[in-house]
Amino acid sequence: MPSTRWQEDFRPGEGERHVAAARDIVAMQRRKSEQFGRGRALHRKGTVAALGRLTVAGGLPAHAAHGLFAQPGEHPVWVRFSNGGVDVQSDRRPDIRGFAFRVFDVRGEAALGGVIDHQDFSLINQTRFAFPTSELFVPLVLAAGRSPGALLAWFFRTFGPLGALKQLKEMGRTFKRRFTGYATESFSSVLPIACGPYACKVRLMPIAPAAPRPDAANDWGADFAAHAASGPVRYTLQLQFFEDEARTPIEDASVEWPESVAPWLIVGELAVNAPSRDKVFTQQVERGVFDPWQALAAHRPLGEVMRARKVVYFESEKARGASI
Numbered sequence: 001m002p003s004t005r006w007q008e009d010f011r012p013g014e015g016e017r018h019v020a021a022a023r024d025i026v027a028m029q030r031r032k033s034e035q036f037g038r039g040r041a042l043h044r045k046g047t048v049a050a051l052g053r054l055t056v057a058g059g060l061p062a063h064a065a066h067g068l069f070a071q072p073g074e075h076p077v078w079v080r081f082s083n084g085g086v087d088v089q090s091d092r093r094p095d096i097r098g099f100a101f102r103v104f105d106v107r108g109e110a111a112l113g114g115v116i117d118h119q120d121f122s123l124i125n126q127t128r129f130a131f132p133t134s135e136l137f138v139p140l141v142l143a144a145g146r147s148p149g150a151l152l153a154w155f156f157r158t159f160g161p162l163g164a165l166k167q168l169k170e171m172g173r174t175f176k177r178r179f180t181g182y183a184t185e186s187f188s189s190v191l192p193i194a195c196g197p198y199a200c201k202v203r204l205m206p207i208a209p210a211a212p213r214p215d216a217a218n219d220w221g222a223d224f225a226a227h228a229a230s231g232p233v234r235y236t237l238q239l240q241f242f243e244d245e246a247r248t249p250i251e252d253a254s255v256e257w258p259e260s261v262a263p264w265l266i267v268g269e270l271a272v273n274a275p276s277r278d279k280v281f282t283q284q285v286e287r288g289v290f291d292p293w294q295a296l297a298a299h300r301p302l303g304e305v306m307r308a309r310k311v312v313y314f315e316s317e318k319a320r321g322a323s324i
């Protein structure tokens with residue numbers, strides 16, 4: 001059985017820092033909206049809006065059978081694929097790729113209080129976060145939102161000459177890793193959430209993925225449509241559980257939890273249809289919210305980066321007039 005002895009570490013001044021981060025991110029978001037039209041602060045460019053279905057497996061072990069996974073069954077799903085940047089730019093540009101989905105026909109106590117009837121997941125094509133906390137990530141985003149020169153200056157000012165070169169090299173490896181498409185790659189929550197009294201990360205892995213298409217990077221939506229032309233693209237939904245603070249830390253978001261310590265457990269299957277051609281639905285997805293805090297209390301987000309997201313996402317959603 002995985003351990004339940006995880007804990008969160010709330011640092012002095014954290015809340016005030018998150019409020020300041022939200023203020024600065026929303027200011028950047030408004031500048032970008034003047035350029036590109038109303039939209040998100042990050043993951044501004046949506047590449048696919050699609051319908052899907054999540055099948056929760058039966059016979060799960062006791063540590064997994066909580067919240068959404070407490071009972072086997074099928075749930076309708078909305079899916080949004082996105083490029084992670086603050087700008088609307090070519091799909092060929094190196095970027096973080098997002099895979100967000102909302103699971104419906106779920107009802108229970110909400111992570112933010114009251115009752116909720118859905119569960120959101122926000123995944124990316126990475127296995128760990130850039131920094132241990134949001135304290136450095138937020139100014140990095142703000143600098144990137146100004147210009148490449150401002151971003152470079154921020155690295156040298158923050159880390160010094162040698163440290164900046166090391167950080168830039170690491171970032172270069174992240175962005176230069178070839179992305180082959182949404183139907184062929186795995187996606188991770190990177191950050192932990194609760195699973196009842198346990199803590200876990202979430203992953204999607206394509207089932208029997210087809211070979212990557214050579215022109216995939218020209219248009220990620222068209223690439224996914226080609227893969228889904230003969231039927232939904234199917235993924236296993238997996239959970240990886242906390243074992244101990246040394247190897248599977250809750251608060252240090254930069255640590256990838258090793259599979260040798262915390263193996264992945266399949267808890268369901270997600271089938272995603274071809275991109276929707278319904279303009280009303282596509283607009284609903286773009287105006288809508290995919291927020292890890294739109295969650296059951298049994299799956300509340302954990303760790304400092306997730307706590308920063310709670311404040312920043314909420315203010316960003318208000319700023320763009322999002323519809324929950």
